[in-house]
Amino acid sequence: MEESTHHEESLKKVSGLYKDWFLDYASYVILDRAIPSIFDGFKPVQRRIMHSMRELEDGRYNKVANVVGNTMKYHPHGDASITDAMVQLGQKELLIDTQGNWGNIYTGDSAAAARYIEARLTPFALDVVFNPKTTQWTKSYDGRNNEPIDLPVKFPLLLAQGVEGIGVGLSTKIMPHNFNELITASILHLKGKKFELFPDFLTEGMLDVTNYNDGKRGGKIRARARITQKDKHTLTITELPFSKNTGDLIDSIIKANERGKIKIKKIEDNTSDLVEINIHLHPDVSPDKTIDALYAFTDCEVPISPNACVIVGDKPMFLSVSDILKHNTDHTVSLLKKELEIELHELQENWHFSSLERIFIENRIYHDIEEVKSWEDVIKTIDEGLKPHTKHLLRAVTEEDILRLTEIRIKRISRFDLDKFKENIIALEGKIEQVKHHLANLIAYAIDYYTNIQKKYGKGKERKTELRIFDTIDASKVAVANEKFYVNWEEGFIGTSLKKDEFLFDCSDIDDIITFQKDGTMKVVKVEGKTFIGKNIVHVAIWKKNDKRTVYNSIYREGREGPYYMKRFSVTGVTRNTDYKLASDKKGSEMLYFSANPNGEAEVVSVLLKPNARVRKNKIDIDFSEIAIKGRDSKGNLVTKYAVKKVDLKEEGVSTLAPRKIWFDDSVRRLNADGRGTLLGSFKGDDRILTINSQGEAKLVSFDLMNRFDDEYLILEKWKPEQAITCIYFDGEKDKYFVKRFLLEATPNIQSFFNNENPKSFLEFVTTEVGAIAELVFPKIKDKQKDPETVDLDEFITVKGIKAIGNQLTKDKVKNINITIPEPPEIIEEEPEMEETSDEDLDDDGGTIGSLFDEENN
Structure with missing residues (x-):
């Protein structure tokens, strides 16, 4: 019994040991390795590197290997880990002035060996990171050296540099922010005003911070590379998304191409000091669609989840970016206060001793000790001699003060200049008053401090990453058709593996396929190798969610011997792998006629009836344009109660859909049909959008919602072919202004309307409006001022060809040109007919997330 009890107790002790050991290990990793301090923004190894560099600082570069070796005396980090940490600090271009090959943040190339590269502290680091007088110290691991607990950083360094770290059970990921914006935010906080902070990256790129959530857990941002169209068949990546280098990007593009998600010809990496990745496309590939596909299927767009975890008072805490900045700013104020208090004490001590020295020399108290023999009597004699003259001093005279007086050299006494002493004391009093004023107005002093830091070091640290709202890319719309799709009509199979059967079309592996059967059953399925649909398939096609432009026309029989109905409907949303009865649930129902119309076409068909004594007319012509487009569940219009022999196509149809209203959303630089942004107008058929940029280049593009408009345009509107374009441009060669009016040709090519090759030329x-009036204002020449002239541009020149030079606007020098354009009349466009639907929305899991809208049967 006693042996059993002893055994249980020993087990408990071992269990307790494991628990304590794990807690000690977790605390060590979190506090001493992975998570930064909120006060100085450094992890322990970074702090030791900075302290070591300050210790070695002499204005010259030091070998990184020497810095690493010196750092190891404070903690036995491995030399490789110290080197890596130092290189990361150096690549952030804020605290360390680097020399040699420190790697490349664009290409991901590693730095040279520590013995080859050199470093020293930047002037910014020397200004804001160090102050031995306000630093709290602790012993190093072996007790031989002192190291800082926290460096007295007077700047939100943690947010400026950003940090990533993985501890035990938690991690941190704080984004880097812009130098100048952090200072502005600190000043706003000191003034009691609100501020917002968003990340900024050295790799530039674009960033959507809609869901940043102030950097807290649960937030999310999206970073994108900047992709531009170099020419018809070449795309260029010039800026990278955060956390990715050119190697990562190229690998992801190659993999997407191999998987068939995108289609590229070749890729070239010309990156050196600037990023340049050229992507060459095949002649039949759309550049706009490829840009969207790069964002959808490669690392050209990356989601990032911030997680601001920091050490506050020996405990990890999850804070927001705003909270961190407030902590840093308040801590900076406390450090500035501490520095001022130390400075005030030093000035007062200096004033105190200077006053004592003046009393000692001016009143010749040093003569009183000439005959004194013992040291104790010397101290006493000086003390007695000072007493009548020390009532105005800030504090009592101490023995230490008297000892300093005895150390004054005879040479200094002999050269004593009362006026200089007075000037020195007055200067000290002025400095004391100034420091007291700063302490009394500490917030204003802190604001001035931040302002001076910005003036000294803010130049060249402007925002690099563009903030903008990204459009949501539908991957199914931009995926390259990388699969060939087949059908076996007789056996009822469809898929990509039926290569012996009939080829239908190319599709992507993430498309949805819509099928219709002769009994009126509709089903939507994913692209797979082989899928059984059912016998008597009549139609197979790629299906797009929310497609209201594709309209299906059908004539069906209800049951085996029921009446015949006709209907028009669109399919905007369904649940995958679900059978929908579009004709009737009655057994024996059958579709006699079916057509799929991509733009709402309505044909004319002839319905031939079986011979019947009751029927006078055996042939009925039906025009589908006379039938309203309704929901897929509607019964439709009655055709006949009598038996139908067959249905024949009599006449091809034209679109019955109203023109499509298109808007331009400037925030995402994309077109939409959802009413977001500026209405461009109603579009149909071959209508085009006109864009004109500041280089004098006009281009006509379709109103396809997949088109991109990432550039800045002076004009972006619906093109009216008969409406002339009026422009004034300056010819750099002739040093004159010209006016021209012209019409564009209906071509997709870029059309330049003035010579912009001369660097002095400009638009x-x-x-595109009529009635533009130009007021010409002239400069004063030899005290003579010419009155302004007014020019009606429409009357000044007739419409000519796009290649015409135009008419010279004036022979005189022009100071500036003021333009006025009359308000155009408001155009009220007709509302398109609403299309009734009876659909359910489809989510990615095949679940129904919509609601059913029933139609009345006709």
């Missing part, structure tokens, strides 16, 4: 003004 002054361009419009």
Whole structure:
């Protein structure tokens, strides 16, 4: 019994040991390795590196290997880990002035060996990171050296540099922010005003911070590379998304191409000091669609989840970016206060001793000790001699003060200049008053401190990453058709593996396929190798969610001997792998006629009836344009109660859909049909959008919602072919202004309307409106001022060809040109007919997330 009890107790002790050991290990990793301090923004190894560099600082570069070796005396980090940490600090271009090959943040190339590269502290680091007088110290691991607990950093360094770290059970991921914006936010906080902070990356790129959530856990941002169209068949990546280098990007693009998600010809990496990745496309590939596909299927767009975890008072805490900045700013104020208090004490001590020295020399107290023999009597004699003159001093005279007086050299006494002493004391009093004023107005002093830091070091640290709202890319719309799709009509199979059967079309592996059967059953399925649909398939096609432009026309029989109905409907949303009865649930129902119309076409068909004594007319012509487009569940219109022999196509149809209203959303630089942004107008058929940029280049593009408009345009509107374009441009070669009016040709090519090759040439003004008036203002020449002239541009020149030079606007020098354009009349466009639907929305899991809208049967 006693042996059993002893055994249980020993087990408990071992269990307790494991628990304590794990807690000790977790605390060590979190506090001493992975998570930064909120006060100085450094992890322990970074702090030791900075302290070591300050210790070695002499204005010259030090070998990184020497810094690493010196750092190891404070803690036995491995030399490789110290080197890696130092290189990361150096690549952030804020605290360390680097020399040699420190790697490349664009290409991901590693730095040279520590013995080859050199470093020293930047002036910014020397200004804001160190102050031995306000630093709290602790013993190093072996007790031989002192190291800082926290460096007295007077700047939100943690947010400026950003940090990543993985501890035991938690991690941190704080994004880097812009130097100048952090200072502005600190000043706003000191003034009691609100501020917002968003990340900024050295790799530039674009960033959507809609869900940043102030950097707290649960937030999310999206970073994108900047992709531009170099020419018709070449795309260029010039900026990278955060956390990715050119190697990562190229690998992801190659993999997407191999998987068939995108289609590229070849890729070239010309990156050196600037990023340049050229992506060459095949002639039949759309550049706009490829850009979207790169964002959808490669690392050209990356989601990032911030997680601001920091050490506050020996405990990890999850804070927001705003909270961290407030902590840093308040801590900076406390450090500035401490520095001022130390400075005030030093000035007062200096004033105190200078006053004692003046009393000692001016009143010749040093003569009183000439005959004194013992040291104790010397101290006593000086003390007695000072007493009548020390009532105005800030504190009592101490023995230490008297000892300093005895150390004054005879040479200094002999050269004593009362006026200089007075000037020195007055200067000290002025400095004391100034420091007291700063302490009394500490917030204003802190604001001035931040302002001076920005003036000294803010130049060249402007925002690099563009903030903008990204459009949500539908992957199914931009995926390359990388699969060939087949059908076996007789056996009822469809898929990509039926290569012996009939080929239908190319599709992507993430498309949805819609099928219709002769009994009126509709089903939507994913692209797979082989899928059984059912016998008597009549139609197979790629299906797009929310497609209201594709309209299906059908004539069906209800049951085996029921009446015949006709209907028009669109399919905007369904649940995958679900059978929908579009004809009737009655057994024996059958579709006699079916057509799928991509733009709402309505044909004319002839219905031939079986011979019947009751029927006078055996042939009925049906025009589908006379039938309203309704929901897929509607019964439709009655055709006949009598038996139908067959249905024949009589006449091809034209679109019955109203023109499509298109808007331009400037925040995402994309077109939409959802009413977001500026209405461009109603579009149909071959309608085009006109864009004109500041280089004098006009381009006509389709109103396809997949088109991109990432560039800045002076004009972006619906093109009216008969409407002339009016422009004023300056010809750099002739040093004159010209006016021209012209019409564009209906071509997709870029059309330049003035010679912009001369660097002095520029586009002054361009419009598609009529009635533009130009007021010419002239400079004063030899005290003579010419009155302004007014020019009606429509009357000044007739419409000519796009290649015409135009008419010279004036022979005189022009100071500036003021343009006025009359308000155009408001155009009220007709509302398109609403299309009734009876659909359910489809989510990615095949679940129904919509609601059913029933139609009345006709």
